[in-house]
Amino acid sequence: MNTLISILYLALIGLVTALPSSLIPRQDISGPASAFKSCVSLQNSCNATMVNLSNFYNYTSCFLLTACLSGMENPAQVLNVSQAPATQPRLAESVFYAITNRNSYMTQQNYIDAYYHQISITPGGSYPDDITDVADQWSTIAAWTGFCATGNIPYANLADWLAYSSVPGVCPAVASCNTSTTVPTIQVIPCVPQPITDNGSCTEMATQCQFWVTQGLFQNEYCVLASFCYAWSNTDVLLQQVYPLNTSPMPTTALEAKLSEAVFYNMTGGAASMTQQNVIDAYYGGLTGTWTSLGGRLEGMPNKTDNDGPYPTSTDYVIEFWGIISAWTGFCDTRTIPYDKLADYLSFAATSEDHPTC
Numbered sequence: 001m002n003t004l005i006s007i008l009y010l011a012l013i014g015l016v017t018a019l020p021s022s023l024i025p026r027q028d029i030s031g032p033a034s035a036f037k038s039c040v041s042l043q044n045s046c047n048a049t050m051v052n053l054s055n056f057y058n059y060t061s062c063f064l065l066t067a068c069l070s071g072m073e074n075p076a077q078v079l080n081v082s083q084a085p086a087t088q089p090r091l092a093e094s095v096f097y098a099i100t101n102r103n104s105y106m107t108q109q110n111y112i113d114a115y116y117h118q119i120s121i122t123p124g125g126s127y128p129d130d131i132t133d134v135a136d137q138w139s140t141i142a143a144w145t146g147f148c149a150t151g152n153i154p155y156a157n158l159a160d161w162l163a164y165s166s167v168p169g170v171c172p173a174v175a176s177c178n179t180s181t182t183v184p185t186i187q188v189i190p191c192v193p194q195p196i197t198d199n200g201s202c203t204e205m206a207t208q209c210q211f212w213v214t215q216g217l218f219q220n221e222y223c224v225l226a227s228f229c230y231a232w233s234n235t236d237v238l239l240q241q242v243y244p245l246n247t248s249p250m251p252t253t254a255l256e257a258k259l260s261e262a263v264f265y266n267m268t269g270g271a272a273s274m275t276q277q278n279v280i281d282a283y284y285g286g287l288t289g290t291w292t293s294l295g296g297r298l299e300g301m302p303n304k305t306d307n308d309g310p311y312p313t314s315t316d317y318v319i320e321f322w323g324i325i326s327a328w329t330g331f332c333d334t335r336t337i338p339y340d341k342l343a344d345y346l347s348f349a350a351t352s353e354d355h356p357t358c
Helices: 002-018 030-049 053-058 060-068 075-081 093-100 108-120 131-145 155-164 201-210 221-229 235-242 261-268 276-286 316-329 339-351
Strands: none
Touching: 030 060, 030 108, 030 131, 053 060, 053 093, 060 075, 060 093, 060 108, 060 131, 075 155, 093 108, 093 155, 108 131, 131 155, 201 221, 201 235, 201 276, 221 235, 221 261, 221 276, 221 316, 235 339, 261 276, 261 339, 276 316, 316 339
16 A cells, blocks of 8 residues: 555645645645645554455544544545545445444544544554544535535445545535635536446547547537536536646636537548437447557647547437437437537537537
8 A cells, every 4th residue: 555655645745836826835845744744654554454445434543544544535545545446335324333332423523533533543643733624525525415504424425425526527515615705716617427338438538539539629520519418517527627727817618619520420421410329429439449658648749559548338328318309400200400509509509508408
């Protein structure tokens, strides 16, 4: 688990350096640094007590480590760097009830008490300088589970956070429990909800789009396909995903050129309308032999690879997002959409209040 120390350190440095200088208070690194050291203490404790990597959440210290990292790493990333299998049993009820004193929900104070107790029994354990750092960790989980009001998280919801918060397309109940308008915040890209059948394919399509997006969002097939699978969100959010957060001004759909006819007819094989099967074929084709670049996705020339996927777990995924587009364009009956109607969807759906379904 030594890799985790390096990752934590890099995450800490990245967190600080990513902030605009005007938002960094004096000695701002002291809080994150002390929280980092206490997370490392929990890592050491988890490493010392864990016997079975296939039952990671059967150990209080390993659960606390995962929670400690909630603002920097998701549970799947913690499992990965801990060399534990990605598929794990749900959080052990014995761990949960030991922390809650047999209560049906875990409070912020329960978490803080367990956190400090675990460090107290860890040789060389390091406490955070400020209890607020620990409270913030719990607040991150409370936001995902939807318990900002009380901070009291039932067993099932906490177990769901461990099991599902790493899954692409599974979004938190709210982005943050901090509703203060006086605290400066960093721009956060909205989570894009996706059906489980997505299997990470839309994220990969958006990654492919990054190589070509400077041509225009609707001027290449990868970005058009990414726009399709963002049907549960919108293309303004897609642009935030594929451009760096510090891009100014951030491009918006309204400023993008109309759908390229060449791209459209390439996807339809020259036909005047795009069918559901055209989209299925194009989507799977776009995920076959993906592109990569050592120079960054918005810089340098990308190279074609032999890497494929991830593909959706079923073509039902493509059928579902094409159904959303078919409804907006008024072609639910045939799911075959002419060029002009599809171009209108891409250009105007992001700002439309109309969300019909088939």
